[in-house]
Amino acid sequence: MYSVYDLMMMMMMMIIIIIIIIVIVIIWVFLYAGLSWKTGDLVWAKSMNWPSWPAIIFHDRSGSYKNNDSIHVLFVDITPTTAWVNSKYVLQIVLFVCTAYYIII
Numbered sequence: 001m002y003s004v005y006d007l008m009m010m011m012m013m014m015i016i017i018i019i020i021i022i023v024i025v026i027i028w029v030f031l032y033a034g035l036s037w038k039t040g041d042l043v044w045a046k047s048m049n050w051p052s053w054p055a056i057i058f059h060d061r062s063g064s065y066k067n068n069d070s071i072h073v074l075f076v077d078i079t080p081t082t083a084w085v086n087s088k089y090v091l092q093i094v095l096f097v098c099t100a101y102y103i104i105i
Contacts, residue, residue, distance in 0.1 A: 037087075039065050045073045046089040054093065058082060 002010075037057055045055040058074035059065045060082070065072045070084040 037066065037071055037090075042093045043071075043073065044091045044093055045071075045075065045083075045085045047075075047083045047085050052089075052091075053077070055085075055090075060084075 039057055039059055041057045043055050043057060044052045046052040054076040055073035056076065057065050058072055060072045067084060069087050071087050071090050073083060073085050073090065075081045075083070
């Protein structure tokens with residue numbers, strides 16, 4: 001039979017391990033996200049005064065999707081909106097989901 005102290009220590013260790021895993025995933029995603037963009041990638045994008053929102057990398061009227069440090073995205077919403085978003089505010093969703101999947105397994 002475990003004492004209350006033992007149970008609390010086990011719970012604290014589990015919480016610490018979960019926090020460490022989350023920090024590792026976040027660091028890995030930010031280090032490797034955005035290395036190769038292509039049209040059709042599903043991403044999280046943050047535009048100026050708006051919160052991060054799911055978006056798809058989309059070409060503009062000239063046919064390009066990349067301009068210096070910006071990436072052209074189509075936000076997934078009721079009313080389709082496109083915007084040029086700085087690449088440091090764009091995070092690949094698929095990369096994050098795959099990373100979380102492999103850590104859980």
